[in-house]
Amino acid sequence: MNAADKKRVLREMLFARRFEERCYEAYVERKIGGFLHLYPGQEACAIGVMEAARPGHDYVITGYRDHIHAIKCGCDPKAVMAELYARETGCSKGRGGSMHIFDVEHHFMGGYALVGGPFPLAAGMAKAIKMKGGDEIAICFLGDAANNQGTFHETLNMASVWNLPVLFICENNLYGIGTATHRSTAVTEQYKRACSYGIESSQTDGQDIDQVYAAAKVAVDFVRSGQGPYFLELCTYRYRGHSMSDSGAYRTKEEVEEWGKRDPIVILRDRLVESGELTLDDYQAMDKEIFAEIENDIIPYAENSPEPKVEELEKYVLAENDPYVKGGVR
Amino acid sequence: MAEIMYWEAIRRAHDEEMARDPLVIAMGEDIGVAGGTYKATKGLYDKYGPERVIDTPISENSFTGLGIGASFLGVRPIIELMSVNFAWLAMDQIFNSAAKVRYMSGGQLTAPVVIRSPGGTAHQLGAQHSARMEKVFMGIAGLRVVTPSSPKQAYGLLKSAVRCNDPVFINEHELMYNMKGEVPDGEYFHPLEGSEVTRQGRDVTLFGYNISVHWSMQAAEILSKQHGIEAEVVDLYSLSPLDRAGICESVSKTHRAVIVEEAEAPVGVGAEVMAIINEECFFELDAAPVRVSAKMVPTPFNHTLEKASIPNAKDVVAAVLKMISGK
Numbered sequence A: 001m002n003a004a005d006k007k008r009v010l011r012e013m014l015f016a017r018r019f020e021e022r023c024y025e026a027y028v029e030r031k032i033g034g035f036l037h038l039y040p041g042q043e044a045c046a047i048g049v050m051e052a053a054r055p056g057h058d059y060v061i062t063g064y065r066d067h068i069h070a071i072k073c074g075c076d077p078k079a080v081m082a083e084l085y086a087r088e089t090g091c092s093k094g095r096g097g098s099m100h101i102f103d104v105e106h107h108f109m110g111g112y113a114l115v116g117g118p119f120p121l122a123a124g125m126a127k128a129i130k131m132k133g134g135d136e137i138a139i140c141f142l143g144d145a146a147n148n149q150g151t152f153h154e155t156l157n158m159a160s161v162w163n164l165p166v167l168f169i170c171e172n173n174l175y176g177i178g179t180a181t182h183r184s185t186a187v188t189e190q191y192k193r194a195c196s197y198g199i200e201s202s203q204t205d206g207q208d209i210d211q212v213y214a215a216a217k218v219a220v221d222f223v224r225s226g227q228g229p230y231f232l233e234l235c236t237y238r239y240r241g242h243s244m245s246d247s248g249a250y251r252t253k254e255e256v257e258e259w260g261k262r263d264p265i266v267i268l269r270d271r272l273v274e275s276g277e278l279t280l281d282d283y284q285a286m287d288k289e290i291f292a293e294i295e296n297d298i299i300p301y302a303e304n305s306p307e308p309k310v311e312e313l314e315k316y317v318l319a320e321n322d323p324y325v326k327g328g329v330r
Numbered sequence B: 001m002a003e004i005m006y007w008e009a010i011r012r013a014h015d016e017e018m019a020r021d022p023l024v025i026a027m028g029e030d031i032g033v034a035g036g037t038y039k040a041t042k043g044l045y046d047k048y049g050p051e052r053v054i055d056t057p058i059s060e061n062s063f064t065g066l067g068i069g070a071s072f073l074g075v076r077p078i079i080e081l082m083s084v085n086f087a088w089l090a091m092d093q094i095f096n097s098a099a100k101v102r103y104m105s106g107g108q109l110t111a112p113v114v115i116r117s118p119g120g121t122a123h124q125l126g127a128q129h130s131a132r133m134e135k136v137f138m139g140i141a142g143l144r145v146v147t148p149s150s151p152k153q154a155y156g157l158l159k160s161a162v163r164c165n166d167p168v169f170i171n172e173h174e175l176m177y178n179m180k181g182e183v184p185d186g187e188y189f190h191p192l193e194g195s196e197v198t199r200q201g202r203d204v205t206l207f208g209y210n211i212s213v214h215w216s217m218q219a220a221e222i223l224s225k226q227h228g229i230e231a232e233v234v235d236l237y238s239l240s241p242l243d244r245a246g247i248c249e250s251v252s253k254t255h256r257a258v259i260v261e262e263a264e265a266p267v268g269v270g271a272e273v274m275a276i277i278n279e280e281c282f283f284e285l286d287a288a289p290v291r292v293s294a295k296m297v298p299t300p301f302n303h304t305l306e307k308a309s310i311p312n313a314k315d316v317v318a319a320v321l322k323m324i325s326g327k
Ligand SMILES: Cc1ncc(C[n+]2csc(CCOP(=O)(O)OP(=O)(O)O)c2C)c(N)n1
Pocket: A065, A113, A114, A115, A116, A142, A143, A144, A145, A146, A147, A171, A173, A175, A176, A177, A242
């Protein structure tokens, strides 16, 4: 990443932070319902990895903490917010919600709520890519706790046996809801678990986007060059509770403070200020601009969008007018 | 029209679809080099190679999910689950991914996979290999469920299922793979929805599906020859959606309904057909509909007990006689 790239990703991370904080407010105001899992603290993971990959080209899939992954792939933040507001203009037409953001045009293949569910789906997309001879790769972002699902083991095994172009990104934030990883997991360094399946893997600091980018570049190049799957563990932390219904009380104040000192946005900002590529005034201006975009464009778009029509409740269950359903095809 | 076996019909549909479209693949345990437990993919490994005829590890949920993920990008997987008793392990991906993705994505993404799997009581396979599971699949929004009763249907339903843009579950039967029947020589696409009148009658309708169509046909012959009762037999090859209009039409003609199912009665096909009759044509009935179903037991190993746990043609005859003459 050159200086301009770094300023851009700083803005993207700051945007992600402000976007998620605004979701929090909207949730408290009861404008957003359902489950809401926010991303503050982990911004360098999705943004750093996708910076090294090809957003909109590579196929990305993840869990329920999915807003920022979708936006980084190219999904319009207005459509994401409208989805959270359950509107017809939402990227999933108000049928999905926070956990089910989809933007297939930008190859963001969805957020899924079943922990571990996306593992095989990602490998399947990789299988399709391989069959069709494309140069895309499939990228699967999931948490540390997802690696205790059978799908992790089953999928890594198949991806390795069939040499599939799939990159597994583990965002290890040390918890699965309120259960600390060391209390649920025998081998807590997640990247070590991939060796059971003969899969190349590594671990890196998920708070420093330069390091995420460098590690992801190696991983992406490895997968894209046809050498098979790769597993990259990013050591990170979420600053808020697991979801809106979780205060995070199971974590010590000291631990939260320690990780607070390693804020991915602050790390990059300070580095750019130190090297003279950015001033704090630039940063403030950036923040203001983001605030204005969210308040003037994104929120009004979501608020003023129509809700889905009840008459269309049963649309999108099955294909419409599929010729093989009623018969008569010769 | 050639007479071929049920397994040959399934194999032929695979072969034709794979020859036509390089994105059609077959996946499952022992379906490749070994040719498939039911021979449904026999010879295809040699013809299409390991990239398209895939011997999977024993990881039902994840290889099903892998097929679903591949279908997101235009691949058309035909997935064989060795037994519906093992399909429980794949329920997460079938239910949470394949069936819901179109809806959750607001119509952006579809999972056009075909999942084939046999259920049912065969030859003393024991409780963990003999159960039926169609009642579970037919309650899932976003999933089509069909169940062929003949080689012709086995061929034509698979052909349509591969081409259809919805996920389709095809419920086969352990005992039926060697059944013979006529299949059109040319390509044939069986509609995925609807029902078929297999035998015309005026006195009572026997609703069956898959193997119970055959029990119903045997029962209808006995009823006709020995009791002068003309039963209509309706084949509900589409379990989801069920053919409400077809069910109604037959009941409106015969005014009596017996539903024959190999599965246990609760929350089953019979219960659902009765509900449809109630909702659509209750006042056409001359008698309360009845179900002929399996007993609520895990399938026993002992042959006599095994047979006693599921219905047969005699049970159907008895149910009809009781309904008509009150005996
Ligand atoms: C199959 C399944 N089991 C349980 C849950 C409830 N649940 C939601 S998120 C979560 C923790 C997952 O933690 P991790 O994979 O580390 O991701 P993180 O939330 O930390 O990003 C659990 C248990 C679920 N959604 N799906």
